[in-house]
Amino acid sequence: MKSFSYERATDARAAVAAASADGAKFISGGTNLLDLMKLDVETPSRLVDISRLPLRGVEELPDGGLRIGAQASNSEVAADAAVRSRYPVLSEALVSGASGQLRNMASTGGNLLQRTRCPYFQDTAADCNKRDPGSGCSAIGGLNRAHAVLGASDSCIATHPSDMAVALAVLDAEIELLGADQAVRRVAVTGFYRLPGDTPHIETVLGPGELITGVLLPPPPPGRQRYRKVRDRASYEFALVSVAAVVSVERGTIVGARVALGGVAPKPWRSTEAETALTGRPATMGTYRAAAEAAMAGAVGRGHNDFKIDLARRTLCRTLAQLAGAAEEAG
Amino acid sequence: MSDPDAGPAGPRSGAADPQGTGPGPTGSGSAVPHGTGPNGTGPSRTGRPTAIRLNVNERVRQLDVDPRTSLLDALREHLRLSGTKKGCDHGQCGACTVLVNGRRVNSCLTLAVMHEDDDIVTIEGLGDPDHLHPLQRAFVENDAFQCGYCTPGQICSAVGMLAEVAAGWPSHATADVASPRIAPTDAEIRERMSGNICRCAAYPNIVAAIRDTARGGPA
Numbered sequence: 062m063k064s065f066s067y068e069r070a071t072d073a074r075a076a077v078a079a080a081s082a083d084g085a086k087f088i089s090g091g092t093n094l095l096d097l098m099k100l101d102v103e104t105p106s107r108l109v110d111i112s113r114l115p116l117r118g119v120e121e122l123p124d125g126g127l128r129i130g131a132q133a134s135n136s137e138v139a140a141d142a143a144v145r146s147r148y149p150v151l152s153e154a155l156v157s158g159a160s161g162q163l164r165n166m167a168s169t170g171g172n173l174l175q176r177t178r179c180p181y182f183q184d185t186a187a188d189c190n191k192r193d194p195g196s197g198c199s200a201i202g203g204l205n206r207a208h209a210v211l212g213a214s215d216s217c218i219a220t221h222p223s224d225m226a227v228a229l230a231v232l233d234a235e236i237e238l239l240g241a242d243q244a245v246r247r248v249a250v251t252g253f254y255r256l257p258g259d260t261p262h263i264e265t266v267l268g269p270g271e272l273i274t275g276v277l278l279p280p281p282p283p284g285r286q287r288y289r290k291v292r293d294r295a296s297y298e299f300a301l302v303s304v305a306a307v308v309s310v311e312r313g314t315i316v317g318a319r320v321a322l323g324g325v326a327p328k329p330w331r332s333t334e335a336e337t338a339l340t341g342r343p344a345t346m347g348t349y350r351a352a353a354e355a356a357m358a359g360a361v362g363r364g365h366n367d368f369k370i371d372l373a374r375r376t377l378c379r380t381l382a383q384l385a386g387a388a389e390e391a392g
Numbered sequence: 393m394s395d396p397d398a399g400p401a402g403p404r405s406g407a408a409d410p411q412g413t414g415p416g417p418t419g420s421g422s423a424v425p426h427g428t429g430p431n432g433t434g435p436s437r438t439g440r441p442t443a444i445r446l447n448v449n450e451r452v453r454q455l456d457v458d459p460r461t462s463l464l465d466a467l468r469e470h471l472r473l474s475g476t477k478k479g480c481d482h483g484q485c486g487a488c489t490v491l492v493n494g495r496r497v498n499s500c501l502t503l504a505v506m507h508e509d510d511d512i513v514t515i516e517g518l519g520d521p522d523h524l525h526p527l528q529r530a531f532v533e534n535d536a537f538q539c540g541y542c543t544p545g546q547i548c549s550a551v552g553m554l555a556e557v558a559a560g561w562p563s564h565a566t567a568d569v570a571s572p573r574i575a576p577t578d579a580e581i582r583e584r585m586s587g588n589i590c591r592c593a594a595y596p597n598i599v600a601a602i603r604d605t606a607r608g609g610p611a
Binding site for chain 1: 508552
């Protein structure tokens with residue numbers, strides 16, 4: 062590991078000022094950053110520890126929503142009573158990720174900013190446009206079973222690995238940011254991530270030193286919520302495909318639907334195409350299949366990951382069928 | 393917290409740190425009470441040393457570490473607490489699991505300098521051969537290991553996990569995450585312990601040991 066200086070931030074403004082320096086990075090849970098530093102994929106010269114900033118709480122908002130502090134751990138958010146009862150898709154997504162130990166360490170902000178688990182990104186001997194811009198992409202034409210089928214480019218086919226972010230996308234969450242100019246702004250989770258295009262090393266809209274201070278959830282949408290994750294192992298494994306969905310059914314008709322996909326794209330993939338194909342339609346398998354076709358219409362397989370296109374369709378159909386059935390039963 | 397010069401405060405702290413009472417051959421660890429400044433020990437092996445104070449197994453320990461030092465390496469190499477094991481060193485195997493402020497974490501994926509004044513419990517702080525922790529006893533009774541390398545991490549993880557169950561935290565095995573009560577079923581135990589790998593595959597007996605402990609009361 063390359064050497065670095067270490068400092069502990071005592072307030073968010075000082076943290077942002079410190080992290081605006083060249084080579085500086087925030088560290089919170091450290092579960093992804095330290096792993097990548099051991100691999101020499103990340104080589105910060107200065108670490109600004111934000112783990113003790115007073116940004117841990119989960120608070121009710123006057124509009125009926127929720128504010129999650131960026132330093133709240135994944136396990137604290139998953140276990141929060143308000144999250145579990147009103148945003149179960151978020152709790153389900155969180156407990157489907159990583160291990161108990163890692164969820165105790167990982168912060169909400171860090172989860173959003175975790176890097177891809179593409180093995181070529183993690184291997185400094187491989188070509189990777191994300192790690193080393195212009196070097197090429199070893200995953201294209203390589204072992205790309207885990208890679209993206211939506212939103213990728215000829216420069217990069219890496220996926221974003223977060224489960225939590227997929228649930229946040231379906232909940233219309235916003236990310237609260239504190240900038241180097243000390244200004245606060247909010248960005249929708251769906252607009253926070255950038256598609257790779259020909260600059261896969263630029264992953265988000267964050268400016269230099271900008272700090273995630275919280276995540277804002279609007280009041281929960283009507284309907285039933287579900288996060289379904291498909292992976293190679295039953296536990297402690299990244300998604301091949303995941304679906305976060307919220308479905309509301311009245312008298313056999315879908316009156317509201319939200320769909321986001323994980324494991325298939327460089328960002329949590331909200332599918333407005335699927336939502337349009339569902340809304341106002343009968344809650345039948347024919348409708349779910351049409352929505353799945355719409356969601357995956359632009360999908361491009363790269364060989365080893367071709368199976369993901371059909372797996373995503375079937376995972377979406379099954380999730381929608383279960384949700385619509387439960388929503389109908391609940392009346 | 394506890395003053396190391398005052399001797400063991402109870403059976404649990406008395407079990408702590410059988411070999412770590414002073415600096416080892418290469419370590420810079422030493423025990424000082426809270427409020428005492430740097431104790432003048434030399435720099436750690438590489439880089440610029442940083443003085444930190446950890447509360448390990450109910451004893452205050454002050455040491456100088458390179459900022460790159462993981463909590464795992466601080467425990468093993470500086471404080472000579474070798475019960476905590478290094479397996480993968482990448483958060484994948486769970487052999488390095490310890491409790492920090494009561495929560496189980498992978499000590500390989502966190503920096504020692506980030507844990508100033510934190511309460512850390514390792515396997516040495518849970519029990520010793522004369523005063524076994526209930527989970528240690530259950531692992532012996534259930535033959536819940538073969539080579540034993542993953543065992544300290546398994547036991548520290550299980551202690552943290554049972555506290556999470558008692559607090560009503562949901563898991564991926566919980567049918568309804570909104571349910572406030574969690575039953576420690578085998579499915580829940582297996583899911584919640586998935587961060588601890590056992591390459592001897594002693595899993596059935598590990599689950600049995602944890603199940604016995606869960607049913608016998610809090611760990």
